[in-house]
Amino acid sequence: MRVLVLCDDRWHPASVVKRGLDPLADDGFEFTYIENMADWTPDMMKQFPVVILAKSNNFSSTDTTEWATEEAQSIFDGYVQNGGGLLAVHSGTAGYKEASILRSILGGVFIHHPEQCQVTVEVKGEHIITDGFVPFTLKDEHYFIEIDNNDDVHVFLTSTSQHGTQPAGWVRTHGKGKVCVLTPGHNLDVWLHPSFQLLLRNSLNWLAKV
Template sequence: MSRVGLEGQVAVLPFLESHGYDIRIEESTEVYADAAEMAATDLVVQCVTMSEITGEQTSGLSAAVAAGTGLTGWHGGIADSFRASSDYLHLVGGQFATHPGKEPCERRGGEEDNFLPHTVTFTDLGREHPVTAGIEDFELLTEQYWVLHDDLIDVLATTTHPARPWQPWHRPVTSPAVWARQWGAGRIVVTTPGHSLDVLEHPAVRTVIERGMLWATRTA
């Protein structure tokens, strides 16, 4: 887990507690292979960037979600997890590819080199979906995720990467920024903004994450 991931996880605990959740914090993905524990879990809030996962753990997570356990997270904690696992990618439906950076002459060697101003735009579906309804399009200055994805996701918001002179692509590329996914009896919500605590504290991002946790939670 990344430091920001852990801090972000702690940041959502008061919200979950105020909504009556009994919270258990795990420091590894071993619990995913515990069928009994996963069957008793209504919601997984994952905060694991990159790392590795075993086939047994991936199968356990996928089976739990298919049986009704909700899965959600933000940024690299869910969209850039377990790059070597095609089964995990199949479960969540999308994966971080890159975050384009500033013009080379403006880069100074820090993480800010990848902070670009961009807009998160809600889709027609997003303007009606319980996770995102009523939230207006908003601007961010942070990492802008370029995401590879499949057609089973319900895209609630997008962000567009312009074709700049120093980039190798030749037309704007639109990526999902927030999506929901039905997997068997379970629900998945992925929110790609969330690189740092200030982004998580943005009212729109915070609202999407909080609503996403509630919506993804087991319903039966």
């Protein structure tokens, strides 16, 4: 499966995402990376059944200009509405509080996080994405999230730390397409944990309707 990956911002280097996705190549996933949104084009999206958004609202790590213009957001909207799959991981929910179109696609966005701490990730309810999942605890940024429409969003994962419990994974449909959000993943240890690898693999297969 060919997957387009949009990554790299001021606080989240592309290297973490790339190394975190590398093991999935053994499962038949082929990743194409865009680190600067200046290199991204609308036609590019059409070539991939699934797009991973793993960057905050920065063009790149060196250019913190917001890339999510209304026009750019509308392109994402059309992509998912027409059947594309969108997986937002960690920083893919950050910086989009005022990006109304993208926020409506995701179903919720990052609001803030405390200092890095021990975070426990656990299943809530049932979903095919969590088949085989084993809870884990690792040091991470504990993302606090604002969900916009609980009736439209199915939360299947929670994250808990000394600061409380937050939704950590959810899905929704958007037109003919599907959306999945996973909020853990600031550190490479999280990406490489077997349970998070399982979530990534299952999410991509679910989004691509495999």
